[in-house]
Amino acid sequence: MLLQSIPIKVNLTHLKESCTSCSLHELCLPFGMRLDDVELLDKITANRKCRRGERLYHSGEPFQSLYVIKSGFFKVFDLDEEGKEKIVGFYMPGEILGMEAINKNRFHYNAVAMEDAAVCETPFGALEKLSHTIPALSHQFHKLMSREIMQEHEHILLLGTMRAPQRVAAFLLNLSRRFAARGYSPTHFYLRMTREEIGNYLGLTLETISRLFAKFHEDGLISVHSRDIEIRDLAGLQKLLEHPA
Amino acid sequence: MLLQSIPIKVNLTHLKESCTSCSLHELCLPFGMRLDDVELLDKITANRKCRRGERLYHSGEPFQSLYVIKSGFFKVFDLDEEGKEKIVGFYMPGEILGMEAINKNRFHYNAVAMEDAAVCETPFGALEKLSHTIPALSHQFHKLMSREIMQEHEHILLLGTMRAPQRVAAFLLNLSRRFAARGYSPTHFYLRMTREEIGNYLGLTLETISRLFAKFHEDGLISVHSRDIEIRDLAGLQKLLEHPA
DNA sequence: CGATCGGTTGAAGACCTTCAAAAGCAGTGG
DNA sequence: CCACTGCTTTTGAAGGTCTTCAACCGATCG
Numbered sequence: 001m002l003l004q005s006i007p008i009k010v011n012l013t014h015l016k017e018s019c020t021s022c023s024l025h026e027l028c029l030p031f032g033m034r035l036d037d038v039e040l041l042d043k044i045t046a047n048r049k050c051r052r053g054e055r056l057y058h059s060g061e062p063f064q065s066l067y068v069i070k071s072g073f074f075k076v077f078d079l080d081e082e083g084k085e086k087i088v089g090f091y092m093p094g095e096i097l098g099m100e101a102i103n104k105n106r107f108h109y110n111a112v113a114m115e116d117a118a119v120c121e122t123p124f125g126a127l128e129k130l131s132h133t134i135p136a137l138s139h140q141f142h143k144l145m146s147r148e149i150m151q152e153h154e155h156i157l158l159l160g161t162m163r164a165p166q167r168v169a170a171f172l173l174n175l176s177r178r179f180a181a182r183g184y185s186p187t188h189f190y191l192r193m194t195r196e197e198i199g200n201y202l203g204l205t206l207e208t209i210s211r212l213f214a215k216f217h218e219d220g221l222i223s224v225h226s227r228d229i230e231i232r233d234l235a236g237l238q239k240l241l242e243h244p245a
Numbered sequence: 246m247l248l249q250s251i252p253i254k255v256n257l258t259h260l261k262e263s264c265t266s267c268s269l270h271e272l273c274l275p276f277g278m279r280l281d282d283v284e285l286l287d288k289i290t291a292n293r294k295c296r297r298g299e300r301l302y303h304s305g306e307p308f309q310s311l312y313v314i315k316s317g318f319f320k321v322f323d324l325d326e327e328g329k330e331k332i333v334g335f336y337m338p339g340e341i342l343g344m345e346a347i348n349k350n351r352f353h354y355n356a357v358a359m360e361d362a363a364v365c366e367t368p369f370g371a372l373e374k375l376s377h378t379i380p381a382l383s384h385q386f387h388k389l390m391s392r393e394i395m396q397e398h399e400h401i402l403l404l405g406t407m408r409a410p411q412r413v414a415a416f417l418l419n420l421s422r423r424f425a426a427r428g429y430s431p432t433h434f435y436l437r438m439t440r441e442e443i444g445n446y447l448g449l450t451l452e453t454i455s456r457l458f459a460k461f462h463e464d465g466l467i468s469v470h471s472r473d474i475e476i477r478d479l480a481g482l483q484k485l486l487e488h489p490a
Numbered sequence: 491c492g493a494t495c496g497g498t499t500g501a502a503g504a505c506c507t508t509c510a511a512a513a514g515c516a517g518t519g520g
Numbered sequence: 521c522c523a524c525t526g527c528t529t530t531t532g533a534a535g536g537t538c539t540t541c542a543a544c545c546g547a548t549c550g
Contacts, residue, residue, distance in 0.1 A: 078402060081487060086406050088398045100398055102391035109398070128384060132377045139373060145390045146347035152397040153333045153345055153354070157323060159404035160448040161331050164538065194496060203405040205539060210498055226497075226547095242326060409506070439528065450507060455530055471515080471529075 018042045019120075027094030027181065028068055029122075029144070032136040041137065044126040050074075050113035056097065059110050063101035065121045069093045072117020073192040076109045087201040089155075090114075090193060092178055098124075099145055114192040159203050162241075167202045168212045169240045172222065176231060187234065191227040263287045264365075272339030272426065273313055274367075274389070277381040286382065289371040295319075295358035301342065304355050308346035310366045314338045317362020318437040321354045322445075332446040334400075335359075335438060337423055344390055359437040404448050407486075412447045413457045414485040417467065421476060432479065436472040 019030045019042045030038045048067075050056055056067055056074065069091055076097065077087045088109060091097055101107045102124065131138035158170050180186035191198075195213075196206040216222045221237050223230040231237065264275045264287045275283045293312075295301055301312055301319065314336055321342065322332045333354060336342055346352045347369065376383035403415050425431035436443075440458075441451040461467045466482055468475040476482065 078398075080406075086402050088401050088405075100391055100394040103388045103395055108395060128380070128387065132380060132383065135373070135377060138377065138383070142373065142390075143348045145387070145394070146345055149345040149390070149393055149397065150348055150353060152394065152401060153323075156333050156397060156400055156404065157331050159401065160333075160446065161325075195498095196496080201405065206497080207499085207540085208538060211538095214498075440530095441528080451529080452508085452531085453506065455528095456506095459530075 019045070022070070024068075024070065024094040024182075029127075029137060029140055031140050033134060033140070034136070037134045037137065040130060040134070041122075044130060045120045045122045048119050048121045050117040050119065052113055052115050052117075054113050056111040056113065056119065057101075057107045059107055061107045063098065063105050063107055063124065065123045066099065066127065067097040067111070068120040068122065069095055069097065070118040070120060072119075073114040074111050074117065075114055075193065075197065076111050078109055085197075085200060087197055089152075090201065093182055096144055096148070099148055164202075164204055164208050165212055165215075166241055167204065168198075168209065168216070169221075169237045171198065171202055172229065172231065173234075173237055173241070176234070187231040189229055191229060264290070267315070269313075269315065269339040269427075274372075274382060274385055276385050278379060278385070279381070282379045282382065285375060285379070286367075286372075289375060290365045290367045293364050293366045295362040295364065297358055297360050297362075299358050301356040301358065301364065302346075302352045304352055306352045308343065308350050308352055308369065310368045311344065311372065312342040312356070313365040313367065314340055314342065315363040315365060317364075318359040319356050319362065320359055320438065320442065321356050323354055330445060332442055334397075335446065338427060341389055341393070344393055409447075409449055409453050410457055410460075411486055412449065413443075413454065413461070414466075414482045416443065416447055417474065417476065418479075418482055418486070421479070432476040434474055436474060 019025065019028070019038050020035060022028065022030075025031065030041060033041070045068075047070075048056075050072065059078065071093055074091045074097060075087055076089045076091065077085045080086060091111075097111050097119070098107065100109065127137075127141070131141060158167055162170065175189060175191075176186040179189050193201075194206070195209040198204075199206045199209045202209070213222070213224045216237075217224050219236075221231070221233045221240075223232055264270065264273070264283050265280060267273065267275075270276065275286055278286070290313075292315075293301075295317065304323065316338055319336045319342060320332055321334045321336060322330045325331060336356075342356050342364070343352065345354065372382075372386070376386060403412055407415065420434060420436075421431040424434050438446075439451070440454040443449075444451045444454045447454070458467070458469045461482075462469050464481075466476070466478045466485075468477055
């Protein structure tokens with residue numbers, strides 16, 4: 001019953017807009033740039049759509065462009081010898097895909113859209129060239145790469161030091177914070193990923209995720225109906241992180 | 246007995262050398278730059294020494310400079326509310342410290358020298374300015390940030406998907422590869438960190454590390470004498486990663 | 491309408507942690 | 521030089537957390 005109440009805000013009418021009018025402006029590359037410079041950035045970016053399940057790039061593929069997500073969710077994963085997925089991250093609008101590929105000029109992971117999505121494709125060579133003449137662009141790009149490093153450090157800490165309930169709580173709080181930063185409700189959202197994918201990402205099994213969602217529900221921390229999540233006690237979830245109950 | 250046979254190569258005579266003659270050239274920022282440009286980079290970097298146990302930077306401290314390690318090992322860690330260390334990484338010569346601080350202009354972690362060390366201190370503002378006129382510098386810097394992101398993705402996969410024996414094997418192989426890239430023996434090295442620090446980093450306890458070192462020793466994969474490690478069967482260790490025995 | 495996929499729930503057991511004791515080693519000061 | 525102290529490491533035994541295995545349910549889809 002709750003599914004209908006949470007529109008998945010893929011605003012396709014905005015897809016042809018320029019960076020200058022993009023709602024993700026503040027999170028993205030143009031942040032801090034002069035308007036005429038933003039137009040230069042606009043010129044080198046192309047729009048691309050991705051259907052649910054479609055691959056944006058493959059592991060091993062030569063690296064040409066970075067992708068900034070305009071709408072939709074992506075998962076980034078590795079495939080082991082046996083073809084099993086190992087998820088390294090979930091990405092949402094305003095976040096950049098492909099930064100780990102700069103080093104070897106080749107993608108090392110796979111990025112797949114978890115729902116119909118739109119991205120800005122920005123050729124990396126052109127971006128670097130442009131950034132030499134626009135200090136604000138260069139600086140913002142460095143900040144975004146730095147943010148990625150920070151976020152991964154946090155996930156390393158999660159995996160390295162937290163027990164299962166803390167991991168799940170941290171995961172929900174992380175989603176909450178990122179939704180909030182994008183103007184969505186921090187307490188009521190729809191999960192784009194399966195229990196298995198969450199478990200994979202958190203170093204747990206799908207059964208553990210299911211059990212902990214049920215327990216959090218019982219404890220009044222959240223309300224779960226399949227993939228619809230409502231956080232009922234944000235402070236309680238946060239407390240869980242500090243005091244490994 | 247083996248300790249003496251492994252000189253810890255902290256070549257202090259090189260400390261005052263310029264980037265142009267630095268042995269880490271290939272791993273570091275100047276890679277791919279013209280000689281006269283390297284001299285410009287040289288001008289903005291300062292040398293700094295760190296005694297064993299000394300803090301290079303604190304969490305919360307304003308971010309001014311990146312640090313490139315010339316000699317010595319560093320650990321980077323967070324402190325939780327109770328003051329317990331949570332290690333996010335070990336860094337060795339040629340690697341850059343502080344990149345996660347660019348985003349918020351403030352350090353988020355602590356970096357401590359695990360043995361007497363020397364670093365190049367490079368003011369980030371000056372580095373950005375310089376990189377606008379030296380495309381090779383800009384590009385190499387992007388590659389190094391990208392490498393950091395890649396390495397963290399790998400560690401996330403390690404923590405998220407591997408059992409204890411695989412984690413320890415992967416840790417040893419990772420050190421081996423990084424030592425090799427710096428001209429040291431890939432099969433015989435001295436651990437700068439305690440069992441507790443290794444466990445902390447790998448999401449395990451010090452006892453588990455100790456037990457697995459003993460088991461690997463019994464199985465003929467390695468030879469351990471306190472912190473002196475000799476890898477006796479590199480292929481065997483690698484096989485362990487693929488087939489979670 | 492059977493098949494498939496995602497999710498829930500229970501029971502058994504593996505893996506790793508926790509607790510504990512003791513030995514090794516390094517540095518310090520008498 | 522040796523004893524003392526503190527830190528690191530080893531090793532054993534017990535216990536907990538999470539996984540594995542398995543059965544079942546509901547929704548979706550050709």
